[in-house]
Each structure stands twice: as structure tokens, then as C-alpha cells.
Amino acid sequence: MSFTVAIDGPAAAGKGTVSRAVAAHFGLAHLDTGLLYRAVGKRVLEGEEPVAAARALRAEDLDAPGLRTPAVAQAASRVAVIADVREALVDFQRAFARRAGGAVLDGRDIGTVICPEAEVKLFVTASAECRAERRFKELKESGHEAEFEGVLADVRARDARDSERATAPLKPAKDAVRIDTSDMTIDQAVACAISAVDSARA
Numbered sequence: 001m002s003f004t005v006a007i008d009g010p011a012a013a014g015k016g017t018v019s020r021a022v023a024a025h026f027g028l029a030h031l032d033t034g035l036l037y038r039a040v041g042k043r044v045l046e047g048e049e050p051v052a053a054a055r056a057l058r059a060e061d062l063d064a065p066g067l068r069t070p071a072v073a074q075a076a077s078r079v080a081v082i083a084d085v086r087e088a089l090v091d092f093q094r095a096f097a098r099r100a101g102g103a104v105l106d107g108r109d110i111g112t113v114i115c116p117e118a119e120v121k122l123f124v125t126a127s128a129e130c131r132a133e134r135r136f137k138e139l140k141e142s143g144h145e146a147e148f149e150g151v152l153a154d155v156r157a158r159d160a161r162d163s164e165r166a167t168a169p170l171k172p173a174k175d176a177v178r179i180d181t182s183d184m185t186i187d188q189a190v191a192c193a194i195s196a197v198d199s200a201r202a
Helices: 015-026 034-045 050-055 059-063 070-079 083-097 110-114 128-141 148-164 186-201
Strands: 004-008 029-032 103-107 120-125 177-180
Touching: 004 015, 004 110, 015 029, 015 103, 015 120, 015 186, 029 034, 029 083, 034 050, 034 059, 034 070, 034 083, 050 070, 050 083, 070 148, 083 103, 083 110, 103 110, 110 120, 120 186, 128 148, 177 186
Parallel strands: 004 103, 004 120, 029 103, 120 177
Antiparallel strands: none
């Protein structure tokens, strides 16, 4: 029996951490759909055409080194606005979502476009300033040069691209449970998400 949890939200809101914890708690498979776009973005940075890169994407590409770099993140955001790229990746995501045993998918349009029939939809968000602070800390801890104002500008620019694109813009599904993690600990955010899934399963 399939059971799908769709988790959407902007960059650095904590949805990846929440998604992995929810998947582990309930024994569900997990897919960070942003990795699909990062993998395509990486291939584009290496010289490939975006739509061709999306159509040629393989599961092993999601394990490629370097997918978490700022340059790849920006490339992913740019290719994600291309309708044909998104279309090329839809089937992969939908098949994963309805696999036997259930799945958790996190991204930007899971509850609205990829899995509108998901049993649970969550929208994990936080203020731009809070998300920039988290991303800034991650970059510094991983040895990347960064300035907070630059990171904040990148977060806001990415939000604008994600929410204003013509195809599958970032927005909460009408029936999504909204979780604002700005003033939450990780444990509190995870507990909130698990409670929402428990309610749906009951």
C-alpha cells in the first residue's frame, strides 16, 4: 500500500531535515527532489543543454559529488524555471511517490503539482533572514567564503525565481499544514510534522 507525504517549502527552511526525520520515523522511502534539479544544474555547468541533461538523468547522478555547492544551487534554481526540464523529471518523482511501502518527497511543487493526491501535505517555511542565517552558517562551517548580506540577497533572489516562475511556482497546497520553523528547534519542527502525519494516518 502506498502512502505519500509531500513536503514543500523555500530553501533553508528545514524541509530536508524534517523530511528525512519523518521518513525514518515511519519507515518510508525519502526523495529530496531538489537533488534532481541540482544534478541537472551540475550537468549544465559542465556544458550540457538543460532539457537534454534532465532527460538523461540517472539515479546514480543523485550521488554525484559537489551537488551541495552554492554554484550548483544557483544553477539548479535557473534550470528549475524551464518547463521542459520540470516535465522531464515528473515521471521519476511520481513513480517514487507511489512506491509500495510509502514515500516522503520534499521540494517546491510536490503537494501542488507532483503529488496533489498525497495523503499528507506539509509546507515548511521560515523568514528569509532566518534562512539566510542558517545557510550562512552552513557555508562558513564547510569552509566557503561568504558574507551574510550576499547570502540573504541570494535567498531572496531564489525565492523570487521559485515563486514567480510560470510553471509550478512555489506555493503551499490549499490543504497543506504550514510549519514555520523560524523560532523552532529541529526537534520541535520534526515533532510538528510527525503529529500531522499521525493525524492523517489515524
